[in-house]
Amino acid sequence: MCTMICERTNMEGSGKGREGWFPLKNANVSYDHPFNAPWEYAVNIDFVNEDKGVGARVAVELSPESAKRLAEAIITALERGEADPQIQVSVL
C-alpha cells in the first residue's frame, strides 16, 4: 500500500470465498502492508474474479519466507505431477 509492489497474473481454476466456490480470473501478489498478518509488510496473495465483485476474493497474507516455501512447494508438486505420464489435466 505504501510500496505499491503488486504483480498480477491470469488464473484458471476455482477459489472458495465467503459465499462458496467461484471461478478465478486473476491472482494479485503484492509485497505490502497486510490487513491482518502481524507484520508491517507481507506477501499478500488475492485470488479474485473482478466480474463477480470485489468480494469474490480468497486472500492469504504470508511472511516472505513462507511465501518462498509456498512457491517452492508449488513448483515441486508441479514437477512431480508433470513427470507422471498417467496424470493429464483435462476438463472432466
Add this chain to the structure above:
Amino acid sequence: MYTTEQYEGMIAETITIKGDNGDEIHTYFARPQGPGPFPAVVVIHHLPGWDETYRDFTRKLAHHGYLAISPDLYCRDAHGAPEDVAAAVRADGGAPDDRVMADVKGAADYVLSLPSSNGKVGVWGTCSGGRHAFLAGCRLDMFDAVVECWGGNVIMGPDQLTDKQPVSPNEYTDDLSAPLLGLFGDLDQSPTAEQVNQHEAELKAAGKDYEFHRYPEAGHGFFYYHAPIYHQSSAVDGWEKMFDFFSRNLS
C-alpha cells in the same frame, strides 16, 4: 478540553459531496452538535481503505471539537467490505493523485461552506493518506494546517512513478502553503529514517514552517490500535501533538 460537567453531542453519518469531475462520492462526516463556529479537518484514509479505523479517527476529531470529514477515495472503484475494496485498488495501482486532490478539495469546500465553520480547515492522513495530506498542503492552497503521519512514498524514485502517481510529492515542497506537522516512527520501512531526513532537509532548505517528531521505538502505523504495530506511548504522544498543532493553527 472536555470536562465532566459539559454537554457533549455529535452527529456522525455518511453524506454525499462533489468530488473530482463533479462526481458524487460518499463521505463520512462527524461534527459536534451546536452552532459553532468550529474548525474543520479533512481526514484522508489510508490505502487499507475507508474502514472502521478511519471512522473512529473521524469521530475522535469531532469529539475534540472539529468538523471532521473523511471522503471515500475509492467510491468510484467499488463498494463492498473495506478490505476487499482496498485489495482491488491495491491491485490496480492505487488511487490517482489528481483525483484524490480534487476529492480532498471537494471535502474542504463542503465544510468551509457550512455556517458552523470558523473558516479554517486542516488536513490529516496516515500512510498513503499522510502522503496525500502533504500533497494537498502543497497542491491545494486552502489549508491552514497539515499533519502528515508516516507518509509512505513522499519521496519516490523514478522507477516508482506511474500514470496514477506521476510526480514524487517532495518535488512540490516549495509549494507547501501551510504549517506542517510530521509524525514518524524510526523503525518504519516506508518512509525510512533516511527518507524522513531528506524530507526534513528539503523543508528546511525551502524555509517552510514545519515540525517533525520522531519516535525511536515506533514503526509504521503506530496509531493503529487494532494491529500489533500499535505503539502505545508513541501514539499517545502523537495524538497530543496533533491536537496541540491543530489547536494552534485552526482556532
